[in-house]
Amino acid sequence: MPKIIIAEDHSVLRMGVKIIIGERYPKAFIREADTFYHVLDLLREAPCDLLLLDIQLPGGGHPRMIAEVQGIRPATPILVFSNFDEETHAISYLKAGASGYLQKTAPPETVQEAISTVIGGAPWISAPMxxxxxxxxxxxxxxxxxxxxxxxxxxxxxxxxxxxxxxxxxxxxxxxxxxxxxxxxxxxxxxxxxxxxxxxxxxxxxxxxxxxx
The missing domain is CATH 1.10.10.10 (Winged helix-like DNA-binding domain superfamily/Winged helix DNA-binding domain)
Structure with missing residues (x-):
């Protein structure tokens, strides 16, 4: 039963991602955060197997978010989940230590594949990248x-x-x-x-x- 944090400030999108995760991991323990400060608080409370991180969260918006997360939980796998163009932004977050970069426009099956890959300990990046x-x-x-x-x-x-x-x-x-x-x-x-x-x-x-x- 993986422990996952969905860090996203849009409640409808959080709900959709929870449904997608539930189809692959019906017994997943999911916590939610709508600000980056809330993410850090949740990580201080307990570790997780995956942090699905919207980089445009209030309080975030820069690659230093990765270092801040790792400062609390160094082993936390981080899958960036963003509307930003992958070719423009993925490299900076991967270099910062993220385990993968996934665009929000990805189909549900790709979201599931990315989450499973990162939880499994391997990095995720799209085929074009x-x-x-x-x-x-x-x-x-x-x-x-x-x-x-x-x-x-x-x-x-x-x-x-x-x-x-x-x-x-x-x-x-x-x-x-x-x-x-x-x-x-x-x-x-x-x-x-x-x-x-x-x-x-x-x-x-x-x-x-x-x-x-």
Whole structure:
């Protein structure tokens, strides 16, 4: 039973998000906050498994919100939930330490996927942003990432090509929990904490020709 804080100052939107979460996690324990000050108070009272954070909350509106949350609960996964354009604002919040950036225009199934991914310990970022940040692997080459298993490398290849979670799960015939585990292992083995760092690591690797078994 995950413990989730929905930090959103519009009550109707909070209600809608609660319904979406309830469809995936019927027994989730959900607390609500309509200001950033209220968020900090709730975190002082008890930890949570996910903070779904509207960055335009009264009292917020800047990437320093992430550091303030982590100052109280360093291990809290933070999924930014915003109307702001992802390409313009996501990077600053991811660099600040957020676990993901999700636009409020996302369909319910994407909201559920993002929440499950972050609760599972893996970062979340949309397919277009993955493609923009990570670039593409050449079709006939592999990166020097021998620590990854063949399956993990396969998942990473799809991630960097911009595939979203539903597409990866369908192509590889795996469940959401399995995909979250793969993503966690990829980031740990690559020695990075977020997508930005992974992009830097991947771009620094020399490419070698793929060898046939």
């Amino acid at each position: 993955q493609s923009r940040l990570l670039g593409h692997f050449p079709k006939n080459k592999m990166q020097e990432s021998s620590q990854l298993s063949p399956r993990e490398f396969e998942v990473m290849q799809m991630m960097v090509k911009g595939a979203g979670n539903p597409e990866i799960k369908a192509a590889l015939n795996i469940q959401s929990s399995t995909l979250s585990t793969f993503k966690m292992k990829i980031f740990r083995k690559m020695g990075v904490n977020n997508v930005i760092e992974l992009a830097d690591k991947v771009s620094a690797f020399p490419a070698r020709q793929e060898t046939k078994p």
